[in-house]
Amino acid sequence: MGEFKENLLVFGATGYIGAYILKEILKNKDSFGRIAIITSPSTVENKSEQLQNLKSEGVEVIVGDVTNPADVLNAFKGINTVISTVGRNVLAEQINWIQLAEKAPSVRRFFPSEYGTDIDYSPQSVHEIPHQLKIKVRAALKATTSLDYTYVVTGPYADGQMLAYLSPLAESARVIGTYDVKAKSATLIEDGKGKISLTTPKELRANGYSVGKLVVKALLHPEASKKRALKVNSFTTTPAEIVAEFEKQTGEKWNVTYTSLSELKELEAAAWENKVPMAPLYTLRRIWAEGGTLYAKRDNSLLDAEDNLETLADAVRDAILTQRSETQATDTRRLS
Numbered sequence: 001m002g003e004f005k006e007n008l009l010v011f012g013a014t015g016y017i018g019a020y021i022l023k024e025i026l027k028n029k030d031s032f033g034r035i036a037i038i039t040s041p042s043t044v045e046n047k048s049e050q051l052q053n054l055k056s057e058g059v060e061v062i063v064g065d066v067t068n069p070a071d072v073l074n075a076f077k078g079i080n081t082v083i084s085t086v087g088r089n090v091l092a093e094q095i096n097w098i099q100l101a102e103k104a105p106s107v108r109r110f111f112p113s114e115y116g117t118d119i120d121y122s123p124q125s126v127h128e129i130p131h132q133l134k135i136k137v138r139a140a141l142k143a144t145t146s147l148d149y150t151y152v153v154t155g156p157y158a159d160g161q162m163l164a165y166l167s168p169l170a171e172s173a174r175v176i177g178t179y180d181v182k183a184k185s186a187t188l189i190e191d192g193k194g195k196i197s198l199t200t201p202k203e204l205r206a207n208g209y210s211v212g213k214l215v216v217k218a219l220l221h222p223e224a225s226k227k228r229a230l231k232v233n234s235f236t237t238t239p240a241e242i243v244a245e246f247e248k249q250t251g252e253k254w255n256v257t258y259t260s261l262s263e264l265k266e267l268e269a270a271a272w273e274n275k276v277p278m279a280p281l282y283t284l285r286r287i288w289a290e291g292g293t294l295y296a297k298r299d300n301s302l303l304d305a306e307d308n309l310e311t312l313a314d315a316v317r318d319a320i321l322t323q324r325s326e327t328q329a330t331d332t333r334r335l336s
């Protein structure tokens with residue numbers, strides 16, 4: 001008999017981080033059995049080319065309504081590990097999927113949609129508004145009896161795509177922290193010397209450890225990943241070092257302004273009060289500025305993922321290309 005290979009099902013596979021994670025899974029497809037995704041009829045209509053490409057790479061595309069238990073149970077047939085990469089607007093739905101996964105005889109592991117800030121960083125974390133749904137999802141997983149689970153905690157993304165950490169942000173939000181390649185300007189919190197750990201969503205160097213690669217590593221290290229959060233990242237730096245790298249690579253001096261942490265807290269309170277759609281990002285930026293991405297020890301070594309990490313120079317080079325090439329749209333759902 002051959003070696004057992006897990007059958008995988010991905011939710012949210014054509015989204016921002018889901019697409020990167022699925023790409024890495026496909027690069028390692030020899031390590032897995034079936035690779036399936038469940039997606040909605042509207043995605044089938046709107047992203048037909050992307051889905052066709054996935055099918056040609058061997059991905060099984062299951063079309064269904066993820067809010068319909070029958071469709072979800074049908075997709076779970078024969079699946080061993082569920083990887084959810086759904087956006088913030090669908091996080092609560094995962095609680096139903098977890099309960100259904102318990103009923104599905106083959107499902108043993110569940111990776112909920114995390115891939116961001118550590119929601120259990122300090123006693124204060126439980127009160128943070130953007131964490132609430134992810135906290136409920138973790139509680140639902142903890143309450144199960146038959147499932148193993150893994151929370152892949154990556155910190156903010158070192159990416160130039162709009163709303164990610166190395167992006168320019170819309171004019172009204174620049175005070176919360178920004179790196180703008182076209183305007184050669186940046187806004188840093190406090191003096192810009194506070195440390196922050198970032199992970200690249202894209203693989204920027206051959207076999208570099210991006211978010212997708214770290215998820216694949218977690219899939220392939222079930223014992224090290226069992227019933228726990230894995231706090232992983234590509235590198236630790238400071239906003240001042242990031243600006244210095246942008247200046248080095250663009251060959252020009254940047255205009256740098258500063259927002260104090262107390263000012264950021266006032267802006268954050270006002271954003272929630274005024275129901276500003278980007279309020280969660282204000283909170284996350286404050287958490288990151290307070291050191292919420294720094295750990296006594298990161299978990300990369302548990303996954304054999306300490307070498308060949310992406311670097312600040314790689315990430316800045318990519319962010320420059322992204323910012324120069326993209327007409328960036330602000331999608332407020334995509335808040336880490």
Ligand SMILES: NC(=O)c1ccc[n+]([C@@H]2O[C@H](COP(=O)([O-])OP(=O)(O)OC[C@H]3O[C@@H](n4cnc5c(N)ncnc54)[C@H](OP(=O)(O)O)[C@@H]3O)[C@@H](O)[C@H]2O)c1
Nearest residue numbers: 012013014015016017039043086087113116155156157336
């Ligand atoms: N660390 C960071 O800096 C950072 C940044 C961004 C996001 N994140 C985290 O990464 C995770 C994924 O976020 P994302 O930005 O990648 O998500 P996204 O692109 O907004 O959405 C991902 C997928 O969710 C599914 N989805 C969205 N709305 C749906 C609906 N109404 N019904 C059914 N499915 C729906 C879609 O799946 P289909 O592909 O099947 O259509 C979509 O492609 C979240 O947990 C988020 O907090 C972290």
